[in-house]
Amino acid sequence: MRRGMEDPAGFRHALLAWYADRRRDLPWRHTSDPYAILVAEVLLQQTRVETGEAYYRRLLERFPSVESLADAQEEEVLRVWEGLGYYRRARHLHRAAQEIVAKHEGRVPRDPEVLESLPGVGPYTAGAVASIAYGVPVPAVDGNVTRVVSRLYAVEEDVTRTTTQRRIRRKAADLVPAQDPGAFNQALMDLGAQVCLPRRPRCAACPVTSWCEARSRGVEGSLPRTPRRKEVPTVAAAFALVEREGRILLVRREADDLLGGLWALPGGELRPDEVPEQGLRRLVREQCGAAVRAEAPVGSHRHTFSHRRWAARAFRCRLVDKSDAGKGRWVPREELADLPLVPFHRDFLDRSADPSLDDFA
Ligand code: SF4
Numbered sequence: 001m002r003r004g005m006e007d008p009a010g011f012r013h014a015l016l017a018w019y020a021d022r023r024r025d026l027p028w029r030h031t032s033d034p035y036a037i038l039v040a041e042v043l044l045q046q047t048r049v050e051t052g053e054a055y056y057r058r059l060l061e062r063f064p065s066v067e068s069l070a071d072a073q074e075e076e077v078l079r080v081w082e083g084l085g086y087y088r089r090a091r092h093l094h095r096a097a098q099e100i101v102a103k104h105e106g107r108v109p110r111d112p113e114v115l116e117s118l119p120g121v122g123p124y125t126a127g128a129v130a131s132i133a134y135g136v137p138v139p140a141v142d143g144n145v146t147r148v149v150s151r152l153y154a155v156e157e158d159v160t161r162t163t164t165q166r167r168i169r170r171k172a173a174d175l176v177p178a179q180d181p182g183a184f185n186q187a188l189m190d191l192g193a194q195v196c197l198p199r200r201p202r203c204a205a206c207p208v209t210s211w212c213e214a215r216s217r218g219v220e221g222s223l224p225r226t227p228r229r230k231e232v233p234t235v236a237a238a239f240a241l242v243e244r245e246g247r248i249l250l251v252r253r254e255a256d257d258l259l260g261g262l263w264a265l266p267g268g269e270l271r272p273d274e275v276p277e278q279g280l281r282r283l284v285r286e287q288c289g290a291a292v293r294a295e296a297p298v299g300s301h302r303h304t305f306s307h308r309r310w311a312a313r314a315f316r317c318r319l320v321d322k323s324d325a326g327k328g329r330w331v332p333r334e335e336l337a338d339l340p341l342v343p344f345h346r347d348f349l350d351r352s353a354d355p356s357l358d359d360f361a
Pocket of ligand 1: 148151152195196197201202203206207208209210212214215220
């Protein structure tokens with residue numbers, strides 16, 4: 001028989017007992033430093049835990065305090081972040097550190113509302129930092145928690161709608177205990193990650209099955225409800241590898257562009273009617289003021305963003321008409337390691353430097 005949530009004490013007890021036994025051993029669970037917890041939570045916004053662990057260690061090794069992060073150049077932060085994607089998060093975290101130093105005396109704020117005023121910090125991150133680092137009894141509703149709560153209460157509405165998200169947040173807030181809310185929030189997240197799985201929830205192994213409305217109605221497999229995913233369009237893109245006396249022509253991608261803030265080979269999306277050779281002539285002229293001619297393919301790569309996919313190709317190109325590429329930057333090959341580069345461009349460059357790989361296309 002299903003137990004009600006009117007008095008959630010039994011539910012919390014069952015969940016926390018399970019968590020004490022089965023919690024995931026993650027590096028940010030061994031610290032009470034609010035800065036380290038903020039770094040972890042920003043990292044995990046769109047990253048799998050397994051991938052996030054390595055980057056968490058790298059970031060804290062390179063920037064062990066909020067002051068060291070605030071003092072860093074944006075390029076240094078992006079270099080450590082390189083390969084993780086969603087580069088806006090890195091730039092936001094950097095600016096958040098600067099605000100913490102400038103406005104909050106170097107202390108990560110405790111109040112969730114103040115936390116939310118920092119760049120890149122939304123309700124989830126604010127709730128996670130406030131509850132885990134400071135013991136503030138507020139919910140931290142990420143994708144895992146949304147799924148668990150929507151099933152516990154058999155929420156039938158589309159969970160991507162703002163009204164449904166508010167409802168789920170209210171439900172989650174009712175469940176959070178005054179005592180150790182951080183452990184409770186992490187227990188809900190772990191339940192979502194290990195037991196209440198997206199496609200096949202493992203209800204037989206679930207510690208809170210007696211409180212689950214979706215399970216009691218047999219609808220757990222069809223929740224949470226989300227709209228059908230739209231097809232991600234594939235767009236052709238081309239990039240120019242121009243080398244002169246051991247230096248590579250690079251441009252810095254605009255902050256608002258895809259892969260914004262990173263250094264890149266000049267190029268980008270082709271127009272529907274363009275072949276790569278034409279598109280490269282146009283793009284390199286626009287971005288660097290140089291005239292180039294594409295000569296040989298260097299490599300290809302498919303890169304998926306949240307809303308589109310690039311079918312990207314790179315071509316070794318030659319400057320024509322003694323063009324000087326005044327708007328680009330010529331970077332010696334040996335200095336590429338210090339710059340935050342579009343990761344698949346780094347692959348193109350590495351391969352182009354390896355004479356044993358002459359068939360790249
Ligand atoms: Fe999820 Fe099943 Fe547990 Fe309900 S009983 S919370 S659906 S795993």
